[in-house]
Amino acid sequence: MSSPTDPLKLVHSDELVSVGVEISADGFIPVVDVEGLQGPRRPQIVKQIGHACQHYGAFIVKNHGIPETVFNNFLGGATMDFFRWPEREKLKFYTPKPGKFDNTEPRKPIEYFRAYTTGENVSLVRELAYVSCLIGDYANQWPSIPPSFRERVTDFSISAKRVEFALGEAICESLGLERDYIKKKLLSNHEQKVAMNFYPARKQEDSELTCVLRDHTDPTIITILSEQNVHGLQILHDGEWMNVNLSPNHLIVLTGDLLQVLSNPRYKSLPHRVIVTCEKDRLSIATYCNPSDDATIEPAKELIDNDHPAIYKNFTYREFKDNVELAVDDARLNVFKITAAA
Numbered sequence: 001m002s003s004p005t006d007p008l009k010l011v012h013s014d015e016l017v018s019v020g021v022e023i024s025a026d027g028f029i030p031v032v033d034v035e036g037l038q039g040p041r042r043p044q045i046v047k048q049i050g051h052a053c054q055h056y057g058a059f060i061v062k063n064h065g066i067p068e069t070v071f072n073n074f075l076g077g078a079t080m081d082f083f084r085w086p087e088r089e090k091l092k093f094y095t096p097k098p099g100k101f102d103n104t105e106p107r108k109p110i111e112y113f114r115a116y117t118t119g120e121n122v123s124l125v126r127e128l129a130y131v132s133c134l135i136g137d138y139a140n141q142w143p144s145i146p147p148s149f150r151e152r153v154t155d156f157s158i159s160a161k162r163v164e165f166a167l168g169e170a171i172c173e174s175l176g177l178e179r180d181y182i183k184k185k186l187l188s189n190h191e192q193k194v195a196m197n198f199y200p201a202r203k204q205e206d207s208e209l210t211c212v213l214r215d216h217t218d219p220t221i222i223t224i225l226s227e228q229n230v231h232g233l234q235i236l237h238d239g240e241w242m243n244v245n246l247s248p249n250h251l252i253v254l255t256g257d258l259l260q261v262l263s264n265p266r267y268k269s270l271p272h273r274v275i276v277t278c279e280k281d282r283l284s285i286a287t288y289c290n291p292s293d294d295a296t297i298e299p300a301k302e303l304i305d306n307d308h309p310a311i312y313k314n315f316t317y318r319e320f321k322d323n324v325e326l327a328v329d330d331a332r333l334n335v336f337k338i339t340a341a342a
């Protein structure tokens with residue numbers, strides 16, 4: 001790996017910050033078994049999902065329906081194939097501002113980036129790659145070595161999208177909206193991203209270091225996440241950081257900023273962060289569907305009444321993207337607040 005002083009390939013990043021090492025509780029995060037979501041248990045499952053979104057901003061999904069081989073072929077397989085790829089190949093996808101919604105250059109089929117930070121007790125390198133998954137448009141530009149890469153990413157993204165749409169429907173129902181509200185209103189012409197994160201094991205001489213990805217909320221409707229090898233994801237609950245400790249093959253769903261707006265704001269976007277001691281390599285993946293640029297983001301009319309006036313005015317997804325860098329959390333939505341409600 002190139003040295004941290006190389007400004008092009010390894011960029012010092014504000015996203016990685018120094019925090020004092022804090023003790024975090026292994027708390028309870030609701031686990032929702034979604035196996036019966038399309039059957040008679042649906043009302044009960046929808047209620048559990050609604051409760052979790054409202055009170056935790058997160059839930060763990062059991063029996064999500066992504067076949068185990070598809071899941072593992074992607075998380076431990078294709079993801080590592082990418083990060084272990086020769087330097088010169090990865091750098092073909094190097095993007096200085098990944099996911100930063102910079103519309104001035106054509107988007108790459110994969111945006112590859114890595115960041116580092118150093119500080120008191122803190123040192124972290126994070127490699128990340130955002131894969132654009134509009135199958136057909138992008139897949140033929142993904143790496144073809146190893147030959148399984150494209151197929152594995154495609155299989156996973158298709159399955160993950162199915163899960164996201166099914167959960168999106170359940171979330172709409174839990175809010176009392178039409179089941180296909182999100183699909184029709186925000187995702188009729190969407191893009192899907194699969195983000196792969198790699199936090200390499202620290203070097204021996206850095207044995208006291210703790211690695212941190214700073215607290216933030218995601219600029220998404222929902223984010224579906226999974227981690228492998230090493231736990232590290234934490235969520236903020238009642239002012240305390242809670243370890244997620246996700247079991248293998250489970251997913252966690254985090255509520256994002258766009259759901260906060262849409263739900264006016266019953267389901268608030270969830271602050272989360274990553275803290276790892278970096279004894280082993282850590283892998284995580286996140287997937288989410290984004291609206292098209294001209295989609296209108298607004299509080300659902302059904303959720304506005306005298307007791308619940310609209311908190312946000314309507315805006316396009318493009319306007320949201322233009323403002324997303326204002327903050328790392330839902331404060332990026334403040335420019336869209338209706339002054340009377342602020």
Ligand SMILES: O=C(O)CCC(=O)C(=O)O
Binds near residue numbers: 195233273
């Ligand atoms: O690595 C993780 O578990 C989470 C990463 C994350 O929160 C993000 O990429 O937005």
Ligand SMILES: [Fe+2]
Binds near residue numbers: 216217218
């Ligand atoms: Fe995140």
